[in-house]
Amino acid sequence: MQFYLATSFIFPRSLRLRIFAICFLATHLPLIGYCVWGLSTGRIALFEFVLLTLATVLGTALALFGIGALLDPIHALAAALNPKEEDGAPLPEVGDVIQTLYAGVHRAATATRAQMEDLSIAALEDPLTGIANRRGFLEQVQALPAHQRKGCLAIVDIDFFKQVNDRLGHDEGDRVLCAFADRLSSQIRRADMVARWGGEEFAILFHECIEDEADWTLARLAARMREEPIGTVDGHPITFSAGLCCWNDEDIEAALHSADEALYEAKRSGRDRTCRAASVAGQEVGS
Known part of the structure; x- marks a missing residue:
């Protein structure tokens, strides 16, 4: 040289x-x-x-x-x-x-570096809706500093989504999923996180938020879904059910499981509503 x-x-x-x-x-x-x-x-x-x-x-x-x-x-x-x-x-x-x-x-x-970055982004993003996928959501949560690892977790499920696909077709089902993802993203704060959890389920982290405030946000979203529906089935607006759980730096998987249990309670109670994990636990103890 x-x-x-x-x-x-x-x-x-x-x-x-x-x-x-x-x-x-x-x-x-x-x-x-x-x-x-x-x-x-x-x-x-x-x-x-x-x-x-x-x-x-x-x-x-x-x-x-x-x-x-x-x-x-x-x-x-x-x-x-x-x-x-x-x-x-x-x-x-x-x-x-x-x-x-x-x-x-x-x-x-x-x-090559640009392609690897694109692949990395694609691995963390849902290709249909453009929001984070399950892996991307969990990585974002795990990346939070220790003193910010708190808030409320919600698992949200579109009600009777199978009927949308069966009666209106999968193209309409995809449109509904994208519209719902946009509706969720527009209703939460910039500090919050939203992801497509799988199928018609979505996950939300209301960052450093008390349970009442998160519940109110979901109630406001539910009201808008009825007033300005993203779609209808048999003349009825498409709604959602949600399970909510407080999270304070404990095991994220356990908190998500509790939110999921609360979601199933919301479905059993008639759908188009939000149930809190604490109230579900109280019902189990008293039953």
Whole structure:
């Protein structure tokens, strides 16, 4: 690398010409040495001079041919890595082959990194609704600082969603899921988190929120679903049921399980309502 940098002043924008100059000088050293010796001693023989000159020219030609053959794969790789404009014409030369290769490798690494980031985002995002999926939701919750790991968790389920698919078709079902995801996202605070939990179920973290406030938010959302429905089945607006559970940095899976149990209690109680995990536990104890 030091030799490469030290000779960069020789044809700085062309590695081929730089190699040619170095090879030409190196292969002609014997001829130059013979000429200097002959001039200093006056003993130059014409036959020896011609023979040495021919050997030098032949050696130079062989060296250049071999170097050119060795550089061809490098140029091919540089051309493959070098981007092209929309009309197919190559972009202006970056410099010599080494610079072109470096620029190409850098572009390839940047493109690969961008693709990996896209894949990482896709792994945490629900492709239909565009909000977080279950994995993305859990990672966001786990990433919270210890002093902020509290609030209320809700599991929300669209009521009678199977009827939407069966009677109106899966395209309408997908539209309803997207519309419901948008409705949830628009009704929660920026500090809260929402995700598609699976199927027609969604999860919400009301961040650093008391249970009454989270319950009121869900009640307001339920009222809007009736007044401005995202869809209807048999003339009735599409509604939702929800289970709510307080969370204060304990096991997130346990809290979500409690919210899920409260959701099933809301379904058993007639749907289109929210049940709290604490009230469900109280019913189980008293039963």
